[in-house]
Amino acid sequence: MEPILDVKKLTMDFGGLRAMDHLDLDVMEKEIVALIGPNGAGKTTFFNCITGIYTPTKGDILISPPGKTRERINGLKPNHITEKGMARTFQNIRLFPNMSVLENVMIGRHCRLNSGVIGAVVKGKSTIREEKAVVEDSYKILEKIGLAEYVNETAKNLPYGAQRRLEIARAMATEPFLILLDEPAAGMNPQETRELEELIKKIRDVEGLSVLLIEHDMKIVMSLSDRIFVMDYGKKIAQGTPDEIKNNPVVIKAYLGEEVDA
Amino acid sequence: MIKFSEIKKSFLVSLWFMFLTFPIMVIRVNPIEKTVQWRWRNMMIIGIGSFLLSFVWRFMLERKESGQKKADVFGIHKISFIQRILQEPKIYIPLLIVTGVFAIVFPFIFSAYQTNIMITALMYVMLGLGLNIVVGLAGLLDLGYVAFYAVGAYSYALLNYHFGLGFWTVLPIGAVLGVIFGILLGFPVLRLRGDYLAIVTLGFGEIIRLILENWNEFSFGPSGIANIPRPGFFGIEFSLQSATNYIYYMMIGLTLFTIFVVNRLQNSRIGRAWMALREDEVACQAMGIDKTKTKLTAFALGATWAGMVGVIFAAKTTFINPASFTFLESAMILSIVVIGGMGSIIGVVIGALILILLPEYLRAFSDYRMMLFGAILVIMMVFRPQGIISNVRRTYKFQGKQQ
Numbered sequence: 001m002e003p004i005l006d007v008k009k010l011t012m013d014f015g016g017l018r019a020m021d022h023l024d025l026d027v028m029e030k031e032i033v034a035l036i037g038p039n040g041a042g043k044t045t046f047f048n049c050i051t052g053i054y055t056p057t058k059g060d061i062l063i064s065p066p067g068k069t070r071e072r073i074n075g076l077k078p079n080h081i082t083e084k085g086m087a088r089t090f091q092n093i094r095l096f097p098n099m100s101v102l103e104n105v106m107i108g109r110h111c112r113l114n115s116g117v118i119g120a121v122v123k124g125k126s127t128i129r130e131e132k133a134v135v136e137d138s139y140k141i142l143e144k145i146g147l148a149e150y151v152n153e154t155a156k157n158l159p160y161g162a163q164r165r166l167e168i169a170r171a172m173a174t175e176p177f178l179i180l181l182d183e184p185a186a187g188m189n190p191q192e193t194r195e196l197e198e199l200i201k202k203i204r205d206v207e208g209l210s211v212l213l214i215e216h217d218m219k220i221v222m223s224l225s226d227r228i229f230v231m232d233y234g235k236k237i238a239q240g241t242p243d244e245i246k247n248n249p250v251v252i253k254a255y256l257g258e259e260v261d262a
Numbered sequence: 263m264i265k266f267s268e269i270k271k272s273f274l275v276s277l278w279f280m281f282l283t284f285p286i287m288v289i290r291v292n293p294i295e296k297t298v299q300w301r302w303r304n305m306m307i308i309g310i311g312s313f314l315l316s317f318v319w320r321f322m323l324e325r326k327e328s329g330q331k332k333a334d335v336f337g338i339h340k341i342s343f344i345q346r347i348l349q350e351p352k353i354y355i356p357l358l359i360v361t362g363v364f365a366i367v368f369p370f371i372f373s374a375y376q377t378n379i380m381i382t383a384l385m386y387v388m389l390g391l392g393l394n395i396v397v398g399l400a401g402l403l404d405l406g407y408v409a410f411y412a413v414g415a416y417s418y419a420l421l422n423y424h425f426g427l428g429f430w431t432v433l434p435i436g437a438v439l440g441v442i443f444g445i446l447l448g449f450p451v452l453r454l455r456g457d458y459l460a461i462v463t464l465g466f467g468e469i470i471r472l473i474l475e476n477w478n479e480f481s482f483g484p485s486g487i488a489n490i491p492r493p494g495f496f497g498i499e500f501s502l503q504s505a506t507n508y509i510y511y512m513m514i515g516l517t518l519f520t521i522f523v524v525n526r527l528q529n530s531r532i533g534r535a536w537m538a539l540r541e542d543e544v545a546c547q548a549m550g551i552d553k554t555k556t557k558l559t560a561f562a563l564g565a566t567w568a569g570m571v572g573v574i575f576a577a578k579t580t581f582i583n584p585a586s587f588t589f590l591e592s593a594m595i596l597s598i599v600v601i602g603g604m605g606s607i608i609g610v611v612i613g614a615l616i617l618i619l620l621p622e623y624l625r626a627f628s629d630y631r632m633m634l635f636g637a638i639l640v641i642m643m644v645f646r647p648q649g650i651i652s653n654v655r656r657t658y659k660f661q662g663k664q665q
């Protein structure tokens with residue numbers, strides 16, 4: 001089977017700094033893949049490259065959405081990549097703070113709707129239908145993610161954990177085939193972390209999506225992932241199943257430093 | 263609540279002010295009679311005045327802060343008094359009816375002079391609502407909005423002068439030209455935001471004005487264009503009085519039309535995209551919104567209204583020249599949006615009425631107009647940065663479910 005996301009020799013330079021160096025990574029359908037590495041390893045940079053926020057210096061990003069043909073998406077704008085079916089969350093939460101929770105999710109639906117300026121002003125049958133559908137669909141997503149109690153709340157007033165979940169809800173609303181989560185458990189308490197773990201499992205098992213996950217919480221990473229990629233200083237230093245990674249001396253060294261010889 | 267330290271601080275402020283203003287306000291030298299006049303009374307007034315002002319200022323700041331704390335602790339978001347009124351049908355429906363009746367009978371109970379002022383106010387309502395799309399909804403600080411206003415005004419004046427086109431023909435043309443110029447401005451500033459955007463749009467506004475001022479063959483330069491016909495009604499010529507009434511009712515209609523359209527836009531897919539753009543540009547793109555398209559539609563649809571009001575302005579005053587389209591005009595419209603409440607339609611309407619009507623009826627203070635204006639802006643920014651009426655998010659109800 002072909003991987004739905006296939007990244008080859010991806011390289012990103014910031015001036016003289018090589019933040020990512022010939023990185024290979026692939027995600028299969030309905031797979032949860034984790035990308036881990038010490039701080040500053042280049043994980044977020046990797047996300048920014050494959051979602052079009054940065055244009056990579058070298059390499060290829062290929063996607064084959066289920067049921068569609070394989071294509072190269074280097075250099076596409078972020079919104080086009082989202083349209084093609086890759087949605088993400090941000091390490092430092094980037095919600096639309098002054099909009100309601102429901103509206104945040106409705107924004108996620110934007111690229112799946114059609115009505116334009118004239119439709120908005122005339123408000124014909126199709127626009128009314130579309131607007132009704134977007135409200136209902138967004139509410140359903142909130143129910144799935146467990147945020148229905150907050151529908152009309154302003155996003156910035158949400159508790160921290162709920163804000164992180166709302167980011168996931170918003171990404172889900174774009175109907176992705178692959179969802180990219182950048183440290184979704186950061187700042188969550190143990191209870192919230194457990195709920196998040198359930199949610200990510202549900203996204204794969206019930207919704208049938210693939211997940212690419214950056215996470216520092218090793219408990220989550222080890223229990224959720226099918227495969228793990230480890231980065232350090234922009235390079236891939238290891239790849240394998242959780243058990244292989246756990247016992248890989250190179251990984252232990254990267255995490256614990258040179259002095260402690262494992 | 264009133265602490266001694268607060269009084270002491272206010273006292274120090276008043277002393278400082280008395281000291282600062284001493285040379286100009288107290289001493290008066292008469293060079294002819296070679297005498298010095300000591301006006302201690304002025305000093306007293308300044309002392310007491312600055313003490314009171316400083317005290318009230320501190321008191322209000324404290325109240326605002328304690329209010330915020332309370333809201334944080336209880337997790338309630340304050341809904342202001344005005345908003346509560348606006349959400350209560352028993353109150354707002356009669357209010358709407360009264361306003362409507364008042365608007366209809368206005369020209370009959372007030373003089374043509376008053377009607378003219380009202381027309382101006384309504385024009386600013388439209389301008390404010392247009393700029394509100396760009397600044398309030400899409401969050402793009404546009405300081406050159408007056409340029410589109412000028413484009414509209416000159417399009418009517420010139421099209422009428424050269425081709426004899428009538429008001430109603432040019433009104434849509436003005437709107438279309440607004441769109442075109444909006445996009446023309448939009449393209450070069452797509453990559454800019456915040457302060458940089460503000461500076462470039464400011465420059466754009468000035469460029470248009472300078473072109474109009476200096477390109478004599480095209481725009482007749484600073485002397486402007488006179489004898490622009492008032493709007494007609496199927497070829498009927500009006501007396502001055504009935505022309506004024508006619509423009510007034512037309513403005514009421516156009517204002518309602520503007521409110522209708524802007525409201526629809528605000529609650530649509532496009533409107534949500536504008537707000538997302540305002541809230542977070544990166545997240546907005548990552549959610550699949552085309553930033554370029556969204557920005558350009560905001561500029562274009564904002565400029566439409568300025569183009570239309572420009573045409574009306576030319577028709578109403580029958581004379582235009584570049585002096586009517588200075589930066590001060592942009593600043594005025596922007597203040598309407600900011601003071602009224604960014605993103606709030608009712609806020610902008612009220613803001614425009616207050617900012618245009620108050621100075622007209624407070625002629626006595628006309629010398630201090632700009633000062634008052636500045637003071638109001640500063641006070642608003644400190645105590646009520648969200649404007650008179652803040653933009654309330656729409657709530658949705660779901661049957662059979664909680665909330």
Ligand SMILES: Nc1ncnc2c1ncn2[C@@H]1O[C@H](COP(=O)(O)OP(=O)(O)OP(=O)(O)O)[C@@H](O)[C@H]1O
Pocket residue numbers: 014017019037038039040041042043044045046091
């Ligand atoms: N826009 C940028 N310009 C210059 N350097 C950058 C930029 N973005 C990231 N970097 C650099 O690239 C390197 C990798 O950063 P990145 O944010 O990808 O790390 P990370 O693995 O996500 O770390 P963390 O776990 O702390 O989130 C860092 O050295 C960072 O300073």
Ligand SMILES: [Mg+2]
Pocket residue numbers: 043044045091
């Ligand atoms: Mg990171």
